[in-house]
Amino acid sequence: MDSEGLLKYITEEYKDKIIDSGIVGGVATIEVKPGDWESIAEYLKGDMETRFLSVSNYGAVDYREKLGGYQLVITLFSYEFNHKLTMKTLLPAEGEECPEIKTLSAVWPVADWFERETAELFGIVFVGHPDPRHLMLDEDWDGEYPMRRGWSGRDFITKPDK
Amino acid sequence: MGIISKLPAYVERVPGGGIMTTSAEKFLNWSRASSIWYMLFGLACCAIEGLMATGASRYDFDRFGMIFRASPRQADLMIVAGTLTHKMAKRVKILYDQMAEPKYVISMGGCANRGGPFYYDSYSVLKGVDKIIPVDVYIPGCPPRPESVLEACLKLQDKIKKEKLADWAASTD
Ligand code: SF4
Numbered sequence: 001m002d003s004e005g006l007l008k009y010i011t012e013e014y015k016d017k018i019i020d021s022g023i024v025g026g027v028a029t030i031e032v033k034p035g036d037w038e039s040i041a042e043y044l045k046g047d048m049e050t051r052f053l054s055v056s057n058y059g060a061v062d063y064r065e066k067l068g069g070y071q072l073v074i075t076l077f078s079y080e081f082n083h084k085l086t087m088k089t090l091l092p093a094e095g096e097e098c099p100e101i102k103t104l105s106a107v108w109p110v111a112d113w114f115e116r117e118t119a120e121l122f123g124i125v126f127v128g129h130p131d132p133r134h135l136m137l138d139e140d141w142d143g144e145y146p147m148r149r150g151w152s153g154r155d156f157i158t159k160p161d162k
Numbered sequence: 163m164g165i166i167s168k169l170p171a172y173v174e175r176v177p178g179g180g181i182m183t184t185s186a187e188k189f190l191n192w193s194r195a196s197s198i199w200y201m202l203f204g205l206a207c208c209a210i211e212g213l214m215a216t217g218a219s220r221y222d223f224d225r226f227g228m229i230f231r232a233s234p235r236q237a238d239l240m241i242v243a244g245t246l247t248h249k250m251a252k253r254v255k256i257l258y259d260q261m262a263e264p265k266y267v268i269s270m271g272g273c274a275n276r277g278g279p280f281y282y283d284s285y286s287v288l289k290g291v292d293k294i295i296p297v298d299v300y301i302p303g304c305p306p307r308p309e310s311v312l313e314a315c316l317k318l319q320d321k322i323k324k325e326k327l328a329d330w331a332a333s334t335d
Contacts, residue, residue: 137286138249146285154248155289159282 001049003028006083009049014040027075029086037072037089038102044076044085045107052076052085058104058114060122062149069093070122072101074111091124103129121147187327194238194264195322197227198315201237201261203254205244208271211305212243221308226315234260239318240295241311245273245280246288258295266322268314269297272304279304 001009007028011021017040020031032040044052057075064070069092076085091099103126105112115126116135123145126132134141144153152158184192200223204213217223217230231237234257246254258267269291272278280287291297298321299314306314 136249138247138252151285154285156285157282157289 001081001083003083006050006085010085013047014043024086027084027086029088031088034089034091034101038104038107040087041104041107051078051080053079055108055110055114056084058111058118060118060124062122062147063090064093064149070099070124072124074104098123098125100125100127102127105129121145123148190327191323191325195319198239198318199229199231199237200239200241201234201257202230202232203240203242205242205246205250206273208243208273208305211308212241212270212311216308216311221312226319228315235262237261238264239266239268241268241270242274242291243270245278246291247286248288249286251288251294254291255294266298266318267291267295268299268301268318270301270311271306272302275300275302
């Protein structure tokens with residue numbers, strides 16, 4: 001299926017779960033509610049028409065100022081059909097709070113490390129994660145999330161405006 | 163340096179050739195400067211240039227008596243080559259502490275000197291290896307040419323040859 005066909009199939013099949021959809025940069029993109037994050041992932045993996053067996057990218061964006069939360073973005077890939085899908089969800093969060101969402105590591109084991117990295121850089125809590133330790137940062141980072149906008153700490157030096 | 167760089171010539175001129183006239187200090191410094199064994203510490207792209215290209219046959223570190231060791235216990239010199247993150251900084255400190263005195267450090271490349279391209283807007287990079295361990299020679303460049311790594315080693319040899327035995331003894335206490 002090409003991107004249009006894939007998007008049409010998914011939006012028809014799961015229309016009660018999808019709140020927004022479109023084609024961004026040639027890739028089919030859907031947005032779902034945080035509560036449906038895990039269930040739609042399971043469907044997309046198991047559905048014989050989509051067969052998303054692999055995660056090519058998984059991360060977050062800090063949109064607290066613009067949209068009022070963190071946006072989780074996952075890019076799925078199907079070996080069988082050679083098609084791609086971007087799935088997004090907005091986790092509402094204000095100030096320094098740490099929003100929670102269900103882990104996808106039970107659906108795709110590869111999501112485990114992606115989630116560990118997202119958790120330590122953005123402070124998103126993945127409920128049910130099998131191994132919620134630090135991945136990249138050293139052991140004594142606690143309660144500090146360096147990829148959040150406006151963060152500064154350690155010997156962080158902001159680039160002066162030219 | 164005077165006599166120290168001409169040592170082999172003096173050895174030849176003494177009848178029989180087996181006797182060398184020098185001071186203990188100069189002799190010890192000469193032998194230490196001529197066999198600096200360095201510890202591999204490749205952290206990023208600089209490791210390719212500084213440790214592999216310079217150590218291989220074209221630039222040939224061996225002719226200065228420099229041989230790489232994989233253990234800090236056998237090393238005199240640590241060449242910190244590359245981007246030092248906060249996470250790695252602790253390990254660098256531990257390995258430096260494990261080296262036997264006298265020990266030297268060369269900081270290689272912009273990253274190890276002052277954070278390099280990661281100076282601004284980086285949460286993970288330590289801005290200079292000299293924040294955790296003392297550095298003897300700094301090499302600028304991104305990455306430095308193998309020639310400049312060799313030059314740094316010659317500078318370090320000069321430094322070792324000028325050392326006083328009394329200071330050395332004091333530092334090992
Ligand atoms: S100084 Fe340049 S070449 Fe060396 S580690 Fe840093 S970025 Fe890489």
